[in-house]
Amino acid sequence: MNRPTATATPTDDRPAATTPAPRTRRTRTPAPWVRTRLRTSPAAALALGALVLVTAFLAAALPRSVDAYETRALRHALAHTPPAATVVELTAARPGLEMPQAERERALLPAPLAAVHRRALATLPAPLRAERAQSAYGVRTTEPLVGTDPWLPRPDVHPPTFTLAAQSGLAQHATVRSGRLPAAHGTVTAATRQVEAAASTDTAAALHLRPGSVVHLTGRSGGEPLAVTITGIVAPVAPDGPYWSAAPELRTPGRAFKRSGVIPAPYWHGALLLAPDAAPALLGTPGKPEPYWHFAPATDGLTTRDTPALLSRTASLEGGPDLLKLRAVAGNTATVRTDLETVLTGQVTARRAIADLVAVAAVGSAAVAAVVLAMAGSLVAARRRDELALLRARGASLTGIGLRLLGESAVIALPAAALGLPAALLLVDGTARTPAFLAALAVALLACVVLPLPAVLAHRRPRVHGERDDLATTRPGRARTVAELTLLVLAAGALQTLRGQAPGAGGPSAAAAPVLVALAAALVLVRLYPLPLRWAARPARRLRGTVGFLALARAGRAPAAGVLPLLALLVALTTAALGGSVLAGVTHARERAALLAVGADVRITTPGDLRPLPAGTLPAVRRVPGVQEATAVRVDRAAAVPSQGTGGRRTLTLIGAEPGPYARLAAHTGLGAFPATALGRSGRVLDAVASPGLADRLGRGPVRVTTLGGEVTVRVAAVREETPAAPRGEFLLVDTAGLPATGATTLLATAPGADAAALRAAAGPLPVQLRSAARAPLTDTPLQQGAERVYAVATAAGAGYAAVALLLALLRSAPERAALLLRLRTLGLTGRQGRALLLLEALPQTLLAAGGGILTAWATIRLAGPGIDLTRLALTAAPGTAPADSPVPPVPPVSAVLAVDAGSLALPALGVVVLTAGVAAAQAWWSDRRRPSTKHGPGDTR
Incomplete structure (x- = not known):
């Protein structure tokens, strides 16, 4: 029997009870890998970061250091090379005879020359830029003019010759020591036969010039002379600068030689500075005047990276498109001459070798x-071998482990390299930024993979x-x-x-x-x-x-x-x-180079090794503190022996020395050490130490040697490659007691710690060569x-x-x-x-x-x-x-x-x-x- 189902009805106004919804469980977010690892081992992370920072700094500093010293070397080479080699010289042919005379004279006046100068400065191709203060222009004679005045000095029979130059900027680059600067009075033409000029102090001293002197100049074949009145003696402000040294004869006269018979005869050659407005007078001389413009290269802004462009532009100036541009400014017959390319090529060769x-x-x-x-990465990977093996056992992939370790390394390496790069840029001179950045980046990338790579492998x-x-x-x-x-x-x-x-x-x-x-x-x-x-x-x-x-x-x-x-x-x-x-x-x-240049620590020589040393030089040098050994030798560079097969005579260097002191000197210097007994004698035959080539020609028998004091007989007893008195070339060393008495000409001393001033005081007027001074320019x-x-x-x-x-x-x-x-x-x-x-x-x-x-x-x-x-x-x-x-x-x-x-x-x-x-x-x-x-x-x- 089915029972009716009882239905519950509410008996009050309270709401019915409801089943509560299930509570959602909140999952905990795992800690980030990188942060956890850095907190676990901060010391290792800091050590790795320091290592990466130092490495990135050194890597970035290297290219900047190399760039810095190469740039300084380039500027040093251009600044210390004689300006005659580095100056860019633009010359134009003298005005032709087909031009009217008045037009030829106007072409040599300062105004048209200055206009060409300004346009040529703007035409010079980058990075070749001219230093305007040291650049100059003017007109000069290209054939020397002969001074006919009898009072001019003559070292031999030939009179001095002169170069006449009407150069711009003389007042700014010279100081008047006496007199005044030259000037052009009235209109100067080719028919003008009297002009004014200034002479440098060196020229005036060598050629006996003073204010008021009149020098008459003519061509080598004669003709009507040009009277040049010296109005002032000037001293160069910067004698080694391009203004004076681009043509060194403007500053200092030199001796030239003209063959007259067998022996060349010397004569003076100097320069006289005319007023710029007097340049047309040079057309009336046989000196073949020409306009010129000198551009001294500016070195301040040059870097080593400009060298290829400088070489290219220099070649273009001498025979390329840039020469055509200058000819459009200075005339179709203008030429450019400079040895700057040779200087730069030598610098590039030395730089590559170094x-x-x-x-x-x-x-x-x-x-x-x-x-x-x-090794640092491998050390960390070895320490964490068990940890990574456990991750692999729990299913972690190699890619996942590698990426995690890569991120862990990148957090350390990238900031460290980022700090090393600006440190190198700030602390190290140079302009190489890109190579420095690439070097630091390479270090950072390497530091990022040194941990994950060995761990994954x-x-x-x-x-x-x-x-x-x-x-x-x-x-x-x-x-x-x-x-x-x-x-x-x-x-x-x-x-x-x-x-x-x-x-x-x-x-x-x-x-x-x-x-x-x-x-x-x-x-x-x-x-x-x-x-x-x-x-x-x-x-x-x-x-x-x-x-x-x-x-x-x-x-x-x-x-x-x-x-x-x-x-x-x-x-x-x-x-x-x-x-x-x-x-x-x-x-x-x-x-070695300094020793071969001097022969000992100290060398004192009379001019040309011709006159004997003054009587107290050797004792005075021996008394100088620091001198250990000093010996005087006789050097005869005009000695001669018979030449086999030709009937003539062959010159050599004959050295006469005291056996004991000289043998000790040779042993100290390491230049052909020999026993003192090698310089003996048998009757009138002197035992000698000879260079290898000379010993082969002389043989082992007695040989007659002609010296400045007479003839002696020598026999080769020992052979050495070199000797202190004559480190280079062929020599014959004998006991000085067996030579005709003419006196020693050279003093050699072992004095590693002697004072240079005391040595010069002991030598008196004689020149003193020091081994330390010969070595200094090499570095x-x-x-x-x-x-x-x-x-x-x-x-x-x-x-x-x-x-x-x-x-x-x-x-x-x-x-x-x-x-x-x-x-x-x-x-x-x-x-x-x-x-x-x-x-x-x-x-x-x-x-x-x-x-x-x-x-x-x-x-x-x-x-x-x-x-x-x-x-x-x-x-x-x-x-x-x-x-x-x-x-x-x-x-x-x-x-x-x-x-x-x-x-x-x-x-x-x-x-x-x-x-x-x-x-x-x-x-x-x-x-x-x-x-x-x-x-x-x-x-x-x-």
């Missing part, structure tokens, strides 16, 4: 820095927990073998290319050769490393103590990734040794100074990165070593044994790096030395040249080549050993301060 050397240090330091960054496949990866037991696979063989082939090819090219040719092979050789050596040493460990472990087992065997066993269990610190150390040691050898070679070449160019500074900084940076690499390598295994020491201390290991254990454990790899670095550096220098020329870096001027007014002798032809420097090889390697020992001792000391702990379970590596 840049190749700087690139060697830069590439080496960059390689070490890259390895250190890779290490977790491509699952690995058994605790799987050993020892350097001594790991067997390289085929891929590694192929890569190593490829690298060996590349290194051999780079060295072969470097050795086969001309010295100083440079190129990528010169810069990459040391790095490739170091990398190949690192791979070879890693292959050979297990062998000595196995050989040493066998006898170590028989020792009573356990420290030696345990240290060798621990060294053999070093991780296979230890090739990175070894590579960093080898590259750094090779770069440091190469850099030290380069700097040592440069110093040796400069010392005063910005190109050399800047390159040496950059080279030294790059080498020091490589050494610093090597130290960081060594510390990172030791830091990687520091926790394991600390835990090992704590366990062993609980087992009774003493503190002394602990220090010995850490030192012996690090010793094999340290000795491997130090010994391998020495061998690699030695091999690199010996193999790459023939392809590296240091001459441009060592010597300022081209060998064998010097300015005409230089107070020091010319630079002799010295070849500066790369050679092994023992100190540069040993000191960096010794530093590696000392640093390793110091770190091991510090870690042992720190472990001793900690209490021994027994809270270590099996497998615990804390």
Whole structure:
């Protein structure tokens, strides 16, 4: 029976009860990965950021430093080259006879010349710009005019000659010492026979000119003379500036020579400065006057990047489109002459040769820095190996892990590189912004991938927990073998290319050769490393103590990734040794050049080696403090011996010296040292030391030698390449007691610390040549100074990165070593044994790096030395040249080549050993301060 269903009806006004809705559970947002990791290890993040900042700064500073010193070198070369070579000279042919006389005269007046000057200044192509204050224009004679007055000085029989110039701006560039400036009175024409002129102080002193003097000038073939009245003597405001030195005869007269019989006869040649309005008078002389415009190049705004454009524009001015533009201004027959292209080409050649050397240090330091960054990333990846393995086990993909690690690295690397770049832009001079930005960007990108890349590669496949990866037991696979063989082939090819090219040719092979050789050596040493460990472990087992065997066993269990610190150390040691050898070679070449230029520390010579030294010169020099040895020698450069086969006579340099003092001087200088007994005599025959070529011609028998004092008989007893009194050329050295008594002409002294002023006071009026003064000009160019500074900084940076690499390598295994020491201390290991254990454990790899670095550096220098020329870096001027007014002798032809420097090889390697020992001792000391702990379970590596 079905019961009716009861229906509940509300009996009051209260609402019916309702079922509450289910409460929504709020999910917690996971913490961001990057923020969590940075908070977990802030010290590691700060260390990596500092490393990236310093590396980005150095990378950005290098191109700016190179650009800065190359720019200074360019400006220095243009400013210190004689203006006669750098000034751009525009000349126009003299007005032709087909023109009316009045028009020819008007063409030489200042107004039309100034108009051409202004238009030519605007036509000069960029980046070639003229310094308006030193530029000038005017009219000058191109054929010398002869001074016919009998009172003019004549060194021989020929009268002096003159150049007449009516140049603009004389009042602004000269100071009137006496008289007044010249002026043009009335209208000057070609028929004018009397003009006024000024003379420089040097010209007036040499040619006996003074205000009121009248010089009559005519052509070489005679004719009506032009009377030139000297109204004033002027002193140049800037005598070395382009205004006066573009045509040096305007400032200083010179001696020319005219052959008269066998001996050339000298005569004076000077210049007289006319008023610009008096230029038409030159048309009435046989001097063939021509208008000219001198444009002194402005160097303030030039940079090294302007050099290609300067070369192109200079060539265009001499024979291209820009010459046509100037001819449209100055006339169809105008020509341009300048040696600016030669100066720029020499600068480019020197810059390229030096840049190749700087690139060697830069590439080496960059390689070490890259390895250190890779080691920093590998260290972090190794520390987080278990964490990343757990993520892989829980399903994380390699792409996801790599992106997370990339973001983590980018947060550190990008701001650090962004700080390093502006620091380099602010602190380092230079205009190279784009190369600096690209270098800092490369560092940032490398720093971003050094952590994710090794982490992803290490977790491509699952690995058994605790799987050993020892350097001594790991067997390289085929891929590694192929890569190593490829690298060996590349290194051999780079060295072969470097050795086969001309010295100083440079190129990528010169810069990459040391790095490739170091990398190949690192791979070879890693292959050979297990062998000595196995050989040493066998006898170590028989020792009573356990420290030696345990240290060798621990060294053999070093991780296979230890090739990175070894590579960093080898590259750094090779770069440091190469850099030290380069700097040592440069110093040796400069010392050698200065020594060959002077012959000793001090050289005092009478003019032409013709007159004897004054009677008290030698004792006075010996009394100067700092003089160790002084000797007077006789130098006869006109001595002669019979020439074989021709019947004539051959000149040579005959040197007469006291055997004892001169032999000690030769031994001190290293120029042909010989025993004093070599300068003996047998009766009237003098034993002699001869140069090789002269000894071959004279033979070993007695030979008659004609000297200024008479004839002597000599016999060659010894052969030497050089000697202090005559470092270059053929010479014959004999005992001065056997020569006719004519007196010594040269004094040579060993005086490394003597005062130059005291030496000059002792020499009196005689010129004093110092070895230190001869060396000084060899290092005063910005190109050399800047390159040496950059080279030294790059080498020091490589050494610093090597130290960081060594510390990172030791830091990687520091926790394991600390835990090992704590366990062993609980087992009774003493503190002394602990220090010995850490030192012996690090010793094999340290000795491997130090010994391998020495061998690699030695091999690199010996193999790459023939392809590296240091001459441009060592010597300022081209060998064998010097300015005409230089107070020091010319630079002799010295070849500066790369050679092994023992100190540069040993000191960096010794530093590696000392640093390793110091770190091991510090870690042992720190472990001793900690209490021994027994809270270590099996497998615990804390």
